[in-house]
Amino acid sequence: xxxxxxxxxxxxxxxxxxxxxxxxxxxxxxxxxxxxxxxxxxxxxxxxxxxxxxxxxxxxxxxxxxxxxxxxxxxxxxxxxxxxxxxxxxxxxxxxxxxxxxxxxxxxxxxxxxxxxxxxxxxxxxxxxxxxxxxxxxxxxxxxxxxxxxxxxxxxxxxxxxxxxxxxxxxxxxxxxxxxxxxxxxxxxxxxxxxxxxxxxxxxxxxxxxxxxxxxxxxxxxxx
Numbered sequence: 001x002x003x004x005x006x007x008x009x010x011x012x013x014x015x016x017x018x019x020x021x022x023x024x025x026x027x028x029x030x031x032x033x034x035x036x037x038x039x040x041x042x043x044x045x046x047x048x049x050x051x052x053x054x055x056x057x058x059x060x061x062x063x064x065x066x067x068x069x070x071x072x073x074x075x076x077x078x079x080x081x082x083x084x085x086x087x088x089x090x091x092x093x094x095x096x097x098x099x100x101x102x103x104x105x106x107x108x109x110x111x112x113x114x115x116x117x118x119x120x121x122x123x124x125x126x127x128x129x130x131x132x133x134x135x136x137x138x139x140x141x142x143x144x145x146x147x148x149x150x151x152x153x154x155x156x157x158x159x160x161x162x163x164x165x166x167x168x169x170x171x172x173x174x175x176x177x178x179x180x181x182x183x184x185x186x187x188x189x190x191x192x193x194x195x196x197x198x199x200x201x202x203x204x205x206x207x208x209x210x211x212x213x214x215x216x217x218x219x220x221x222x223x224x
Contacts, residue, residue, distance in 0.1 A: 003103050003111025006077035009069060018067060018074075025065045026082040034063040036207060037089045040075060040096040042068040042190055043134060050196040056204045060211060063089075071099045072111030076118055084122040091127045091210055092119050093203065097150055098133050098143075098189075105146050109153035116164055127210050130154060131169045131203055138188045140178045167206055169199040 001007065009018040036057070038044045044066035047053050053064075065083050067074070075096045084092070094115055100108045112130070119128055132154075133147040151166070158164045173184050173195065180188055184195035191199055 001071065001073055001100075001103065003072045003100055003107045004076070004114040005073055006080045007073040008077050009067075009071075009074045018069070021067055022078050022081070022083065025078075026085070028063065029083075029085070029087050032063060033061075034087065034089050035061040035211060036063070036091045036093065037084070037087065038062060038064040038066055038093045038095075039078070039083065040066045040094050041070040041099055042066075043098065043131075044093070044095045046190045047196055047200065050191070050193050052193070052196045052200055052204075056200075057207075060207060066095075069099060070096055072096050072108060072115060076111070076115055079115065079118045079122065084119065087123070089123060089126055091129060091207060092123065093129045093131065093207070094119070095131045095133070098136060098147060101143060105149035105153055108146075108150045109157060112150070112154050113157045116158065116161070126163070128164045129203065129206060130158065130164070130166045131200070132166060134185075134189075134191075134199065135170055135174050135180060136185075136189045138179055138182075165206065167202050169202060171202075172198045 011018065038047070044064060045068050047057070048064040065078070075094070094112070096115065097108045097112055100111065103111070116128055116130070119126065132151040135144045135147060137144050155166045158166060173180055175181060182188070184192060184198065186192050
């Protein structure tokens with residue numbers, strides 16, 4: 001599959017769930033005005049069902065428009081078909097690419113950069129935050145190595161882009177012997193509550209910094 005060509009997810013199950021979820025996301029924007037939008041694959045979809053989402057991200061007026069099986073080309077299609085229309089979000093958080101298992105690291109990285117450009121067209125002033133692709137698999141494997149390559153390529157391609165920032169989120173997930181614990185990734189791909197806290201703490205800190213840096217300072221002078 002071409003990572004840079006907007007493509008709807010193939011409806012292999014015959015129930016049109018993917019397109020139905022997309023339409024629901026587009027509909028939700030009519031009634032809400034989020035500060036932050038999360039969009040991407042299973043890593044971000046799972047985040048919204050964790051304690052960290054409820055405690056840290058929900059109070060930031062976040063919406064999560066992630067779908068479990070998305071590849072770069074699927075998220076790109078959703079951006080081209082309304083999921084960021086009529087919205088004034090200050091930040092867009094994107095994590096996608098780990099499902100592009102049959103693409104090269106270069107193809108996957110170019111798909112992510114194409115997404116960045118598409119988001120920039122929709123929201124010229126927004127910050128775009130790119131958490132790194134997470135390691136995967138209990139033991140070291142080729143897909144884990146590939147995700148690491150994608151991360152390095154994306155960091156290089158996005159270097160110097162205004163209001164685009166990559167964030168390393170894999171710290172502490174791979175143990176000293178090279179394994180990943182099921183306590184952090186229950187199926188060695190998706191995060192547990194504990195894994196989410198490890199991975200997304202740096203993202204939370206960056207979002208908090210961006211959202212508060214332009215706020216006027218409060219007058220702390222006591223009133224007479």
